Amino acid sequence: MEILYLGNELLRQKALPVKPINREYEKIAEEMIEIMHLGKGVGLAGPQVGLMKRIFVVHIERDEPRVFINPTIIGTSQEQESYEEGCLSVPGVWEDVIRPRKVQVQAWNEKGRPFTLEADSILARVIQHEYDHLEGILFIDRLSEIQRNKALAKWEKRRRA
Ligand code: NI
Numbered sequence: 001m002e003i004l005y006l007g008n009e010l011l012r013q014k015a016l017p018v019k020p021i022n023r024e025y026e027k028i029a030e031e032m033i034e035i036m037h038l039g040k041g042v043g044l045a046g047p048q049v050g051l052m053k054r055i056f057v058v059h060i061e062r063d064e065p066r067v068f069i070n071p072t073i074i075g076t077s078q079e080q081e082s083y084e085e086g087c088l089s090v091p092g093v094w095e096d097v098i099r100p101r102k103v104q105v106q107a108w109n110e111k112g113r114p115f116t117l118e119a120d121s122i123l124a125r126v127i128q129h130e131y132d133h134l135e136g137i138l139f140i141d142r143l144s145e146i147q148r149n150k151a152l153a154k155w156e157k158r159r160r161a
Helices: 024-038 123-136 145-160
Strands: 043-045 055-060 065-077 078-086 095-100 103-108 114-120
Touching: 024 043, 024 103, 024 114, 043 123, 055 123, 065 123, 065 145, 095 103, 095 123, 095 145, 103 123
Parallel strands: none
Antiparallel strands: 043 055, 055 065, 065 103, 078 095, 103 114
């Protein structure tokens, strides 16, 4: 597995449901968590490593790594929050993104067990960011035009360096 970067078409495609959730996914989740840790990221989605399946992993501070397979966002709060986001597929770029502060998600873990989770703050943010990856959406898509141009200029400069 290798991280794909902005410009790679796979990052713009919709990921497919995992069916069935078999033992293979324990191994895949483990590998994804390792890559996320190596990159010092707090989340990583299948498409970011060229795996076009609906799976992502999240590991925020003071929490365990979490695996989400075939997730559904079943609710979001009216209340929104702005927070700085980055992405392992767009290294070096950080911008404030506005998102709902809380999210309710239903998914299966790497053992194929279903769960429902109510998350807020950073966990909710990372879940929404990673969920977007499954839809081919990147955080830069959620920026204002001015912010996005600034982010893309930073990205271009960094890529040429
Ligand atoms: Ni990302």
